[in-house]
Amino acid sequence: MADTLKTLTCPACGKTMEKVFIPSQGINLDICTDGCGGIFFDNREFDKFDEKNEDVSEILKKIEGKTFAPVEENLTRVCPNCGAKMVKNSSSIKQTIQVDDCYACGGKFLDNAELIKIREEYENNEQRDEDILRYVYKNIGSELAEQEAKYANIGGRKTFVRSLFNKLTGL
Ligand SMILES: [Zn+2]
Ligand SMILES: [Zn+2]
Structure with missing residues (x-):
């Protein structure tokens, strides 16, 4: 799926998400910079950021050192891109981090700080x-x-x- 250009509403806190262009990958991510610090990845975008050797400095610039609104992480969320109900999946067999996946459009939503934790789980x-x-x-x-x-x-x-x-x- 192509990068979505429409403005998205955060599935966790309801604030408008900020489009953040990532020059190294040539894509836009949606980050909830005014609310909870969550990040929405379009289909397959997450693969570009989940390994330790992949550069996330441009994402971190937007979220590091900021205080974000707390959210209820266990609630079922609705995909901000296509409106389908998202499904909670563990990021790995360790089952410590839950992410929200949209099986309809392939989108993925991570709560604040989950990106860092997922990258810490494995070398690759x-x-x-x-x-x-x-x-x-x-x-x-x-x-x-x-x-x-x-x-x-x-x-x-x-x-x-x-x-x-x-x-x-x-x-
Ligand atoms: Zn939010
Ligand atoms: Zn979706």
Whole structure:
């Protein structure tokens, strides 16, 4: 999906979100700079910022050192881009951080500070996925290992691993 240019309303606190252009990636992010400090990523945008070696300085400039309004993180949220109900998913097998995913448009909403915490979890996404696979094998066994081996390319494997994870955690 293309970068949305419309102004978004924060799904957590209802304030108008600020469009922040990220020159290094050539994309706009929506950040709730006047409210709760949440960040909305369009489909696939989050992949550009979730690993430690990826640059988030332009995002941090907007949120670091500021005090943001507290929000209720457990409420079901509505996607600010398409209006669908968002689904809470763990960012990893560690299950310490919950993010809001929109299955309709692929958007993702992170509460203030979650971006930093998610980046601290693993060195990179390969390690994140390996952790999921270890969990899967331990809990379901070799039958799925065979299926997984069929996915020769990284993209297909990644999608498969994530779908297993979502099924297992049931979040
Ligand atoms: Zn907000
Ligand atoms: Zn959506």
